[in-house]
Amino acid sequence: MKLNELTIHELQNKLTQGETTSVEITEAVFDRIDRVEDKLNSFITLLKDSALERAGQADKTIKEGRGGPLTGIPVALKDLLCTKGVLTTCGSHILENFIPPYDATVVKKLQDAGAVFVGKTNMDEFAMGSSTETSYYGITRNPWDLSKIPGGSSGGSATAVAADQCIASLGSDTGGSIRQPASLCGVVGLKPTYGRVSRFGLVAFASSLDQIGPFTKDVEDAAIMMNAIAGYDPSDSTSVPAEVPDYTQCISRGVDGWTIGIPKEYFIEGIDPEVLVAVEKAIKVMEGLGATCVEISLPHTEYCVAIYYVIAPSEASSNLARYDGVRYGFRSTDNRELIDMYKMSRSAGFGDEVKRRIMIGTYSLSSGYYDAYYKKASQVRALLRNDFDEAFKTCDVIMTPVTPTPAFNIGEKMDDPLQMYLCDIFTISCNLAGVPGMSVPCGYAQSGLPLGVQFLAGHFEEGKLLQAASAYEQHSKIERRRPEL
C-alpha cells in the first residue's frame, strides 16, 4: 500500500519506527493530488510548499522523540476554517480575496499537534448544500463515480480522504455536512456534541447548529482527531468546559450488554432498499456483539426538516450580513451610493442557494412572522431535544441510516431545492438536539457506491459513539475497497 493510503495510526507506527518520514508521506499525498485532483476538484487552495516545510519540521520533532499522534500527518481543512495568511473563501465569490489575520482554534490545535496542512477543501458556498455543487470554485466529484455528487457541504474534505489526497480532514456539520458526504464517499465522519469543539474561526453558517468534526479512514483515526480538537475554548462562549476523555481508549471495548435504540421514524418509505438492507445488516452485527437493539420513538422527527429550514436560514441571514463589501471581500465597483453598493456586492457575491436562504431567514425573522416561524421552530426544537434526552435514558446509542439514498447524479437535484433539503432528513435532528453523531461505512450498493450507517449518542458521549462504531467496524467484515480513479 502506498503511504497516502494508510491511516493516521498506521503512519504513526511507521514514523516512530523510522520506517518513513513525514516528508515522504506528504510527497505521496501531493503525488496523488497531482494525479487525481483534476478529476475530483477536492481543493480550493493547495499548500504544497508550506506542507513540505512543516513535514520537514515534523520529522525533526519525531527524531527528537517529541512527536505526538498527529505529528507529520497530512491533514486537509474545509475552506471555512480560518487560516492565518491563507485564503479562506467559504466556497464563495464574496470571499474570493479574504485572507484571515488569525487561525481558527481547531487549526491552531492541529498545528500544535504537529499536523501538516495539505490545503483548503471545496465546499458548498457557506456550507449551504448537500452536494458541493454550489461552490463558486466548481463542483467536486465523487471518487467512486465521477458522475455522482460527493455529498455536502463538506464534499471536498470527504473526497480528499476517500481518494487518499490526505490522511484525514476537518469539515463542519450544520445539518449533516460531515456525516452525509462521509456516507456517500465511504469514509468515517463525526459531528461532535454542540459545544465540544470550539467554533472560533469557523465561518458561521448557523451558529446554534455548526460543529467542526473529522473525516478519517477509520474509527480509531476519528478518535485521534477528536483528542486533538475537542475541549473548552475561552474564545467561544458556547464551548463547554467539560472534561475531554482520551477517545482512543474507547476503541475495541465492545458493546456487550449495551442497549441500542432503533427509532422507527427513521425507517420510512422512500429509503433506497439497498440502504435499508445495509443498515439492518449493521444492526444485526451489533446484536451479534451482545447489544440489545430495541425499537424506540423520537416523535418529533417529522418536524426536523421544517424546524431546520427556519432556524438555520434565520441565523444565516444575520451571520452573512457582514459580507457587505465594506471592510473585506468582494465589493462591486458598479455602484453610485451606499444601498447600491450593498445590493450589487451581495447580488454578485452570493450564489443562488445562499441568496435563497438569506431570503428565507430574513422572512422568518421579520416582525409579524417571527412568532409563527422562528419562535415556533425554537419551541419544537426544544421538544425534539427532549425526545433525545428521553431516548438516551435507556439507550447507549441510536442507529439509523445516514442518507435515504447512495450518491445521486451531478445536477440531479440542483433545480429542486426541496429534494435537496430532504437529503439531510436523517442527519438534521442530531444538530437540532445538539447531540453527537457519526457516519461509518457499512457496505456498497450494487452500483459500487459506498453506504453508511449513523450512530448517535447523548450529549458529550462521543466516547460511546466511538466505542460502538469501532466495535461495528471491527466485526462487520465490510470488504475494504478503494475508489478507482
Next chain:
Amino acid sequence: MEYEPVIGLEVHAQLLTDTKIFCGCSTKFGATPNNNTCPICTGMPGVLPVLNKKVVDYTIKMGLATHCRINAVNTWARKNYFYPDLPKGYQITQFAEPIAEHGYVDVETNGEKRRIGITRIHMEEDAGKSIHDEHNPATYVDLNRAGVPLIEIVSEPDMRSAEEGADYLRRLHEVLVYLEICDGNMEEGSFRCDANISLRPKGEEKFGTRTELKNMNSFRHVQRALEYEIKRQQYVLESGGEVVQETRLWDEHQGVTHPMRSKEEAHDYRYFPDPDLVAVHVSEEWIEAIRSTIPELPLQKRERFINEYGIPPYDAGILTTTRALADYYEAVVKQCGNPKIASNWVMGDILGHLKEAKQEISESPVSPEALAAMINLIGDGTISGKIAKEVFEEMWTTGKTPKTVVEEKGLVQITDTTALEQAIEDALTSNPTQLEEYRQGKDKLFGFFVGQVMKLTKGKANPKLVNELLRKKLSGE
C-alpha cells in the same frame, strides 16, 4: 385648549470599562482611527464574542442605584440592520430580557418633586463612526467605538415639561458619574439622549401621537429641542392638523427639529436571540456584592449636607454635583468647622477659578487642607476676609500654603490698637471737611473714615477693631 406634554427619554451611556464588551480592545477615546480594533470588533468572518463581565457589574450597579429589579436570567439578542459602521450587520443587545427593570429616579423641578419611572436598563455594544467627507464623495469608517459597552436607560413617559426632562437627565447623569461607571462626557458621546414626546389635552388619559427626537448633545439642547417640539406639535394640533409619528433631528444652529428621511428609519430589526452567546445568570450573591460597592448617591448626599451642615439646599445642590467636589467640600468643612463659609469659598472662588482654567476639582492647585487653613486664618483674626481674597489668589497661582503667603507678603491683620488709633488719628486730621460734616450729623461719613483707615493700613486693619475704635474716637470717649 391647554395641552400637556408627555415625555419619555432614552439614554445611552458608555460604560467606563478598560476594554470593549466582547473583545479585549481598548475603549480609550481619541485614538487614531481603527487603532483600537481587532478581528472581533471589526466583524471578520468566523470570530465570536466573549462577554466582558465588568459590563454586567456596572449595569447591575446602575440598576440598583435607580431602584430597579435585577433579572436573574439575561439573554442577548441581535438587532439586524445594514450600515457601514456596524461591522457585523447587527448589533448585539438585550431585547426580551433586559438586566434591570421597573426602577425610578426622583426629580425636583421648580420646587415640585416627582418620581420618574425607569422602564428598563439593558446592555449593548456601540457601533463605529462614519465620517462623511464634505469635499469628496467618500465616507470613512472608524471602528474604534465599535464594541464599546453601552447601557440604554429607557424611562416611562412620565415627564410633563421640557424642564423636567432636562432635570431627569441631570439626575441620571449625576448617578452614572457618582457610580464611576460613565464619564458622562456628552460632547464625546459618552452620554446620549433621544426623546419621545407627544401632547394631549390637559386631563386626557390617552397619549397623543409622538415624535422621536434625536441629535441633542447637551442638557440645554435637550430642553430647547423639547420646548421647540412642544410648540410645534401644539401649533399643528391647534391648526387642526395631526402630528405625524416620525423621527426628527434637532438642528442646534437653527433651533428647530427636522423630520429624518423616512428611508433612514424604515427598519425591521429582526431581533432574535444571539446564538453565539450564552445567557448570563445573575445570582443573589452577585447582586449583593455589587450593592456593597454603591457609594452615597447625590440625592442622599444633598439631604445630608442640608441637615448635617445646615447649608441652603441651593449650596447642597451645587456642592454635590460630583462626588469629587462633595468630597473636597467635606474635607474643607472637617478642617475648618465652618460649613457656610466653606461653602461660599468652594462654590465661589474654587469653582470660579476652576471654570476659568477649565480644570476639574481634582486638579485644583488649592487643596482642601490649604483652603481650610486659610478659612481658619480669617476665623482667628489673622487676616481679614478682604485680605483673604488676595491670599487665595496667591495660593491659586503659586500653590503655597496660606501661612506662607501671609508671612511672605506681610498680610497679617493689624490688631495692635495703638497702631490703629494712630491711623484713625491720621485719617481724621487729613480730612477736616468730612469730619466737620460728620459732626453736624452726616452719619453716613462713618463708612468713609473706615475706608480711609483701611487705605492707610493697606487693608490690613482688622475691620471690626477699626469700627470699634473709630466709634469711640468720634463719640469723644
